Amino acid sequence: MAKVHEITVWARGVIMDKEGRDVINIFAEAAKMEGKHVQAFDNYEDLPDRVLVTVRKYVRLSDEEIEHKYVYGNDEPDVVVVIEPTIVKGIDILRGMQKGGTLIINTNRSIDDMLKFIPNKDLLSTIATVDADAITGVRTVDFSGSEGGVDVSGIGKGIAAPVVGAMAKVTGMVKKESLAKVVSDVSGMERGYNEVKIKKLS
Numbered sequence: 354m355a356k357v358h359e360i361t362v363w364a365r366g367v368i369m370d371k372e373g374r375d376v377i378n379i380f381a382e383a384a385k386m387e388g389k390h391v392q393a394f395d396n397y398e399d400l401p402d403r404v405l406v407t408v409r410k411y412v413r414l415s416d417e418e419i420e421h422k423y424v425y426g427n428d429e430p431d432v433v434v435v436i437e438p439t440i441v442k443g444i445d446i447l448r449g450m451q452k453g454g455t456l457i458i459n460t461n462r463s464i465d466d467m468l469k470f471i472p473n474k475d476l477l478s479t480i481a482t483v484d485a486d487a488i489t490g491v492r493t494v495d496f497s498g499s500e501g502g503v504d505v506s507g508i509g510k511g512i513a514a515p516v517v518g519a520m521a522k523v524t525g526m527v528k529k530e531s532l533a534k535v536v537s538d539v540s541g542m543e544r545g546y547n548e549v550k551i552k553k554l555s
C-alpha cells in the first residue's frame with residue numbers, strides 16, 4: 354500500500370480562514386495535476402469559525418487511492434504548516450507527528466527563535482520559515498467558508514501563494530510549475546519557493 358502523506362495547516366478563524374483553505378486547495382490541485390490522489394478539507398471540530406480561534410485544514414496525498422475518506426483529521430501528519438506564527442505558543446501543533454516530520458512557519462523571526470516555542474521539536478527532521486506577509490503584503494479575508502458565501506477573490510492572491518511555494522521547496526511533494534498553473538499570484542509563489550529558509554535538525 355502506498356504511503357499517504359498528511360499535511361496539517363494551522364490558521365486563525367475568519368481573518369485567515371481563506372488563506373488556510375487556499376493553501377490546502379492549491380497544494381491538492383497541483384498534486385492532482387501530477388497524477389496523485391488527493392483530499393483537502395476543513396476540520397469539522399473547529400467549526401463554526403470564530404475570529405482568531407485556531408482552525409485546521411488538511412491535505413492528503415498518495416500515489417494510490419486514499420482509503421480513509423471519512424476520517425476528518427490527520428492523525429499522523431508528516432508536514433505541519435503554521436500560517437500565523439503566534440499559534441506555536443502553547444498549542445501542540447505537532448500532535449500525532451511521528452519522528453522525522455517537517456514544520457513550516459510563516460514568520461519574520463529566525464528559525465532558532467521559533468524553535469524555542471516548540472517543546473517537542475525532537476520530532477522534527479526539518480523546520481523552515483518564510484515571511485509570506487512581507488512577500489505579498491496582502492491577507493485575503495472573505496466569508497466564503499460561511500453558509501451561502503461565495504469566493505470571489507480568486508485562489509492564492511494573498512499569503513497562501515508564498516506559503517505553498519515554500520511547501521513545494523521544502524517537501525518536494527509537488528512541482529513549482531504545477532503550482533504556477535493554479536495559484537493567482539505566481540510571482541509571490543515563486544518568491545516563497547526561493548526565499549524560504551530551511552534548517553535540517555537530524
